[in-house]
Amino acid sequence: MIPIAPIFIRSKEVLEKLSALLDEERFAYGESDSDTIINIAEQKQALLDEMNQLNEKRVNILIKFDVVDRKKPTEEEFKHWLNLQDSSLDNVRLLMNECETLLQVCKTKNNTNARVLNTLQKRNKHLFELLQGHNSKNKVYTSRGSTHPISSKHTLGRA
Template structure:
């Protein structure tokens, strides 16, 4: 029997933790809590690093047991092989399915958080430009082709 069940069990645990962190991250964005956002980002990176190591370990096991191609292992090869196995691999099938569902949920949450972050960044940039007395209408091109605002003599900081 191939020892990949513990890898999927740990992957499922990591994905659950990641999902929880993504929920907390969205709340931190809403509260504008930069310390919490930084802390959550570090925790997410740690989980993603562990997930990458588990994936490498899983691929190495599949290569060792000659289930996937050594040079270009693919997920489809593994899924095809798994579909041909008897009921002794049902636990692995179930775990893999649960992991895929959790991964899809994490992707949706991550994309939502990215949109929230993008909106916050745009708002902060606009507020910063207002404080500096810049207007979105008063922009000039730089030598490199990008735009930059022209300073106004009447900034809020001088008022």
């Protein structure tokens, strides 16, 4: 029997932690808590690194047992092989499905957080331009085609 169940068990644990971190990240965005946001980003990176290592380990095991092609291993190849196996690998099938579901949840949460962050960045940029006295109507094009605000003599910083 191929020893991949422990890899899926650990992957599931990592994905559950990642999902919880993404919830914390969204809350931190709402609170504008930059220290927490930076801390969460570091934790997310560590979890993603571990997921990559687990995936590499899983692929190497599957290659070792000739389940997938050595030169170009694919997920579909593994899933096809898994579907052909008897019920002794039902636990692996279940774990794999749970991991795929958790991965989709994490992707959705991450995309939501990215949209929240993008909105916050736009808001902060706008507020910064207001503080500098830039008016969104007073912009000129640069030689590269982007816009550049024209400074006003009536800035809040000069008041």
